[in-house]
Amino acid sequence: MELPKSYIRQMENLLPDEYDRYFSSLQDPSYTAIRVNTLKISVEEFCRRSPFALKPVPWTADGFYVDPDARPAKHPYYAAGLYYIQEPSAMLPAQLLPVKKGDHVLDTCAAPGGKSTELACKLRGTGLLAANDISTSRCQSLLKNLESFGTRDAIICSEDTSQLKKRFPKQFDAILVDAPCSGQGMFRKEHHLIDSYRQKGPAYYAPIQKQILDDAADMLQPGGHLVYSTCTFAPEENEEVIRHVLKTHPDLKLLPIPMTEGFVGGIDMPEAVRLYPHRIQGEGHFAALLQNAGQPKSHQQTVKSGPIDAAAQEFLRRVDLPDRYFQKGDKILWMADRLPEQKGWRVLRSGLLASTIKRGRFEPAQALALALKPEQFDQTVSFSLDDERVLRYLRGETVMADTKQNGWTLVCVENFPLGFAKAESGRLKNKLEKSRRWQ
């Protein structure tokens, strides 16, 4: 790996006594880690059931290192949304953001959703999560990951933060800005980033980061908290961006971040933290926590529901969820408690997709299956982990199973839903979403 000279010089300046250790750590293998989806399973229960040996990530209660040979993406528990595979230092920012039940939370740069899935866990199915990313294509992975986690009260949107702030001035209790950056902390894991660094380094990203952070600060409620993070080490993309927003938004103040072994403070900014790959087991990150002055206002609750397709209605009577369904074109959504007006901005999803109606045919949605507990549907089949029907179901095959009645059935592994099937005389016709089927 041939590293850009400007970057080498910068790291030598930043780490005058440690740069040898830093550069030699770039030859080490990177770490594989998973973060437990506490919306579906407690950390204790996951540890009891875990198919992998787990070693805790020190700065978060729900993150664990796993052996990369364990192939965590190829386990039925992953298909059931029980965990997210995440670079360990990337587990820090969402963990630092104070989130209370009922809060309105914004993730400004959310795709593919590593931190949004953690914020959804913190909200515990209350309040509102607005997960935004300017890239509509990256928003598809964001949507899929939030669906896997069984997230219900989320809006997934694709706007530049400069547009978003016009709609949501001083709206959010907590905001995460995980900014686009030159990615110095990802060079070991993703070598192709070294080439893009030569085209777009810190000087390219710093003005973008300042703009996004200014926009985010405009959307923060009085008394609200904001975390700014990057996976790069250049001070102009980190401390300088924070100094900039403290000038443009004098109501903001920096709060100290608790130190974990291996963390170091920011450059002339002891409240912020820097994670370096030669000091911790992870690729590296920068994070700063800010708070707005003033007293927060409470949010108004608006429960929306409306008339829906009759066939869908009949099916949804079998689902034990409060009646908050609403039809939008060919989609039936289970609406979150509190939704801002949605006209005039790019919303990819608002609430939980419960079902679709295509050419008069009704289909329950994969997102609904992944958001339910087995007891919330009236016909469930659960296979044990070692039952070969689990893998066959995940491959999209028809499997045999006894059911009380024919029709829609929720298929689970160890009581964790994987998707729907249609039962017919002891056969389960596979209805697992095609993009989730294993090859």
Ligand SMILES: C[S@@+](CC[C@H](N)C(=O)[O-])C[C@H]1O[C@@H](n2cnc3c(N)ncnc32)[C@H](O)[C@@H]1O
């Ligand atoms: C570091 S990545 C986010 C990773 C994500 N937080 C996660 O944990 O999975 C930065 C993201 O910022 C998005 N982005 C870049 N400029 C933006 C802007 N002006 N407004 C919103 N998102 C932006 C990029 O598309 C990219 O997905």
